[in-house]
Amino acid sequence: MNHDEKNQNPKTPTITLRKFTLSDVDAFMSWAADPRVTRFQRRDPYSDPADALAYITTHILPHPWYRAICIDNTPVGSISVKPAPGEDRHRASIGYRLAYDYWGKGIATEALKLTIKAAFEELDHLERLEAIADVDNPASQRVLEKAGFKEEGILRKYVRLKGETRDMVMFSFLLSDAV
């Protein structure tokens, strides 16, 4: 989609981040059931709220850092920070998703900025945040750049996504990058 068309004169609404609760399942479905949102995700869109509830219970609630992106306390997306496996606890990767109707308003960028600040404050020893975006997802690449991430390179044939092996762009934000 062309974000520039939707972004002509938006005023980014006030965004807050908070933990999920099970009662957020309907809000969660507003992006998790949408194939436009899940296009660059490994998972297919949810069709059954029971599956979404199971995901919230088994994956989101116990997750080390998973937040709902809220407008007026209503979730319109989510953002998560996942520490690297093994001994590299100084490094974590960010993933985010936003309901389609809220694209193009600067919300993801704002959520990222809030997350960067919170993650470096809350996660011990954290020095590097990283994120990858599909080469065919320029909207997400722009969001990361606007949030202050630096592009490090293109990783060829990096992950399998819905039956295809994709090239991904790697971005990072270091503790020392923070202004």
Added chain:
Amino acid sequence: MDEEVTLRPCDLADVDDLYEYASDDKVSAWCRWDTYTNKEDLLNYMKTCMIPHPWMRVICYRGRPVGSISVTPYTGADRCRAELGYVLASQYWGKGIATKAVKLTLETVFKDLKDLERVEALVDVENFGSQKVLEKSGFTKDGVLRRFSIHKGMVRDRILYSFISTDPLV
């Protein structure tokens, strides 16, 4: 020299030869593991890690084990990629042996490992020897990953190199 470098699976009987470089500080400096101080620990590593490994070979020079090379696949959606690692006894550095071992590996690993499309290697920004090995073997530099991994207690910048199944063998 080329014909003198061969790869073969690891055998427990290789322990004495492998111990020669596994016990060498100069060699372990660039590796994730610490210098071995006894053969029993090395034998244990060979049994639990090297022999069951999905793709691990001993590097032989004139028939004698002088190092090892491995390609370790990731799992799930990431199984299209695998990480290359190698180690060589220090007295054999600078002769093109590691480069030959990497080239031999690239010739067969994409057939040996199902689903593999990308072999990658993470090299320290100051490990110029290894950077040259990969460049001479036909790897592409994807980029520098800043503060990427912890090596012997220090956070290091790493260069990420890749070789895709469709890249030309050199």
